[in-house]
Amino acid sequence: MEMINVSIAVMAGTPTDTEMGVNLIKASSLSSQQIIPVSISKNPREQTLFQTRSYDERHAAIKKIVNVLKKKNVSYLFVYCNSLSSAIDFELLADTLNIPIVTPFMIYKDIAHHYQKVGVLTANAQGSAGIEKVMVHSNPKISVLTVANISWVEAVEKKLEPPKIILRYGLLETIAFFENNRTEAIIIGCTHFPYFLADYQKYTELPCIDAGEAMIETMIEYFKTTDKH
Template sequence: MKLAILGGTKIDTMMGCHLFETQLSCQTSAFPVSHSPQEQTRFQTSSLEVKQNTILNLLFQAKEEGCQAVVVYCNSLSASLSFARLEKEVQLPIITPFAAYQKLKNRKIGILAANAQGAAGIEKEIIQHNPNATVYSMTNLDWVEAVEAKKSPEWILHYTGLLASIDFFEQVDVECILIGCTHFPYFLSVYQANTTLLCINPDDYLLEKIRTLSFKGEKGEKGERR
């Protein structure tokens, strides 16, 4: 299966490409929206028309290149538009991390996100499907910039306030922490090693979703050949 990976910047887009190439042997094409985390945040807060036109151009380009599905490998970008509507317009399956959050049944949930756009979008998905949940969010674009600068996970944990987020989540007694930015698996193992709270990585959902799509596609092709 050929996937279009739509990311916020070149770095998270390439992380997404690497994930699906190594875990599922998919062919991928990279479609980063912005050059930097700051530029991506400005894009997410721009007008609806600007966002829709930019993303639609990339989606139609992906379709022309023969991509069979699109993965929006960016939480805050996923929150900025209705990709369900865009999916109908471009006639390609579009998968975002947000469906993973709809299944959570926990009562107290922590969110670790890049910016307020991503945190608000994730909170909306959780509350709409789990109205009794209480959500606690921490955001910091410095974490994203440190990943892009290739700082070590240990350095990010100790010098960007990331370790303090664990203290906060433990003090308010959340049941789990959502890793609500596709840059953050970069330091996830170090982060998880410093807390007993379960850290949920939506990459697992995205992989399973694409695995299912690929299987359905293979079955369809075999049926046509018969």
């Protein structure tokens, strides 16, 4: 496939997952002329505070940012943050502002049809609630078991070694919990967590699913559709 030249804004909760989103795009066939990183907050706890503000405040703040991005000729918005995707109705924003927006939640809608019971690792309760909502609405028969811990996010922000994060912050216990409850897969429901995903996967035969690559594929399809018009 030929490299596609588009202008993409990568929006995430903190500079760390924003950078991870940028790197994901750079490693794909989406070679944009310009990638604009947009971090909503300085750190994970500040981001959680933002996500727990009133919906009108959150929506107005993100809408203002997207309008500024459009003035910079941004063609697409890549929202690389699960809890932020839960805090904002990006589908409504995409329709209102007429800009294609890709979020992890678009991927979870499809994943939900393939399982009856899944485990989910998230950064905070905002992410947990949002992922459960989108999956249950997509598949009313699915059971969603979630474990949230902002300490995992902070450990990634500090760039601790992945094996140490797994062993010191209770992640092995989450595997035991999910396996004992007979989940069929584990959703990596925070964009910080691919940082330790390879090490986490070593401890379980359950498939650990990261939405990142599917988000890239969705972005490419969006571009193809838009390009035809």
